[in-house]
Amino acid sequence: MIANLRKTLEENKDLGLAVLLAALSLILLILPLNLKQPLAKYTHLVTLSPFQGAAQNLKNLVATSQTNKWLRSQLEESRLQVAFAREALEQNKRLRDSLDFLERKNYVLISAEMQTIDPKRRDNAILVAVRNSAVVAVDRAVVSLYGLVGKTTNVLGNTITVELLTSPNCRVAARDQNTRALGIIRWERGQNLLLDNVPLRDSINVGDTVISSGLGGLFPVGLPIGVIEKIDIPKRGFFKRITVRPFVNFNRLDEVFILKEMED
Amino acid sequence: MVGKIAGFAAIIILAIVFHTFFASLIAIDKVMPDIFIILVVYLTLTQSLTQGIIFGFASGIIESSADPALFGLSAFLKVILAFTVFIFSTRLRLESNPARLIVVLLSVAFHNFVYYLIAYGINLDLVLNVTIKYVLLEAVYTTAITVILIYFSERKLTLKFEA
Numbered sequence: 001m002i003a004n005l006r007k008t009l010e011e012n013k014d015l016g017l018a019v020l021l022a023a024l025s026l027i028l029l030i031l032p033l034n035l036k037q038p039l040a041k042y043t044h045l046v047t048l049s050p051f052q053g054a055a056q057n058l059k060n061l062v063a064t065s066q067t068n069k070w071l072r073s074q075l076e077e078s079r080l081q082v083a084f085a086r087e088a089l090e091q092n093k094r095l096r097d098s099l100d101f102l103e104r105k106n107y108v109l110i111s112a113e114m115q116t117i118d119p120k121r122r123d124n125a126i127l128v129a130v131r132n133s134a135v136v137a138v139d140r141a142v143v144s145l146y147g148l149v150g151k152t153t154n155v156l157g158n159t160i161t162v163e164l165l166t167s168p169n170c171r172v173a174a175r176d177q178n179t180r181a182l183g184i185i186r187w188e189r190g191q192n193l194l195l196d197n198v199p200l201r202d203s204i205n206v207g208d209t210v211i212s213s214g215l216g217g218l219f220p221v222g223l224p225i226g227v228i229e230k231i232d233i234p235k236r237g238f239f240k241r242i243t244v245r246p247f248v249n250f251n252r253l254d255e256v257f258i259l260k261e262m263e264d
Numbered sequence: 265m266v267g268k269i270a271g272f273a274a275i276i277i278l279a280i281v282f283h284t285f286f287a288s289l290i291a292i293d294k295v296m297p298d299i300f301i302i303l304v305v306y307l308t309l310t311q312s313l314t315q316g317i318i319f320g321f322a323s324g325i326i327e328s329s330a331d332p333a334l335f336g337l338s339a340f341l342k343v344i345l346a347f348t349v350f351i352f353s354t355r356l357r358l359e360s361n362p363a364r365l366i367v368v369l370l371s372v373a374f375h376n377f378v379y380y381l382i383a384y385g386i387n388l389d390l391v392l393n394v395t396i397k398y399v400l401l402e403a404v405y406t407t408a409i410t411v412i413l414i415y416f417s418e419r420k421l422t423l424k425f426e427a
Contacts, residue, residue, distance in 0.1 A: 014314055015347075017318070018317050018347045021317055021318070021343045022343045024321075024336075025321065025324065026336065026340055027336070028325075028339070029335065029340060030336075037332040039335065040330075040331075041329075041332065043325060043335075044329035047326045048280065051280050051281060051284040051285070054284075054285075055284045055285050055288075
């Protein structure tokens with residue numbers, strides 16, 4: 001029988017090859033996973049992996065190119081906005097001069113790098129490092145690219161403790177940028193803030209931006225804080241209950257800037 | 265012989281390039297054409313059964329290397345496929361383009377159906393869901409791509425002839 005089979009296979013080499021390769025595939029298929037895993041891994045590494053890597057790099061390149069294009073357009077837009085802002089600043093200065101207003105303070109930004117969260121006050125404070133701690137003092141406003149972060153509370157060498165807006169001790173005099181209604185920003189729960197002390201009669205809208213009013217004396221005027229997410233009118237009491245979603249993600253802080261008054 | 269092996273390797277590399285670079289680009293809701301099966305059928309019908317079987321085995325091994333649990337399954341199915349296509353081609357006239365397209369359609373449907381049946385076990389719900397999307401639609405899409413490939417290959421031949 002084997003001789004017959006051999007004869008048949010010799011006569012028809014294609015059939016023999018098909019049987020051989022099918023049998024080999026089946027053996028590979030029924031092999032235990034721990035045996036065929038290295039085989040599959042090596043095959044993948046030699047054959048598909050280089051091409052998939054190249055394809056991924058190509059995709060990344062295209063994505064980077066698109067991001068670059070978008071960033072360039074954003075940069076152009078920002079440049080234009082900066083030009084308009086400069087113009088408005090000059091105009092504002094001229095008008096303030098003509099009205100004999102007090103001159104506003106100017107600030108410099110001292111960059112600081114996030115080191116760690118304060119181990120004692122996990123969600124409330126972070127430790128940041130500055131190059132030159134001599135220029136930093138306590139009770140300075142700290143901002144990120146997105147908005148107000150908190151205030152400095154302790155300076156120890158080059159390490160500064162920053163109390164975040166999510167701390168129960170941190171309160172900011174704030175106002176609705178649109179309606180100009182005044183209030184006080186304080187931590188509510190989780191990552192949200194509460195715009196407190198806004199009288200029931202004051203007009204305020206969901207989606208409005210909340211900025212620092214500068215009335216507290218510690219935080220300069222105009223620092224963006226967050227956006228109004230929810231307004232509740234309590235049955236009792238005199239104030240509205242306004243939930244604010246902060247612009248800053250306090251769990252993803254990298255670089256922050258400490259504001260220092262510019263000396264004349 | 266060396267030239268033949270080089271040509272064969274080039275076809276495999278081209279197929280991998282198509283599979284990794286272009287198939288995902290032209291995918292419609294994750295349904296992508298199966299260039300490996302097109303080539304298995306093409307090589308079996310136009311070159312020889314040996315080439316079809318070897319290409320089926322090699323491409324199956326490469327394709328299923330991404331999933332170690334099913335390593336060898338695709339190679340087994342493609343070898344069977346090449347052999348079945350060859351058997352049919354000796355009994356039926358498969359020289360015409362419509363006949364070849366039907367072979368591609370049935371081949372993809374058969375390959376994917378058996379593949380998913382083994383991969384997912386006898387889970388009827390899952391098999392039915394997968395059958396519609398990855399068996400029927402992928403078979404139709406692969407056939408549509410084959411139509412384009414045939415059109416271009418015949419056009420190239422016509423241009424060569426006219427020149």
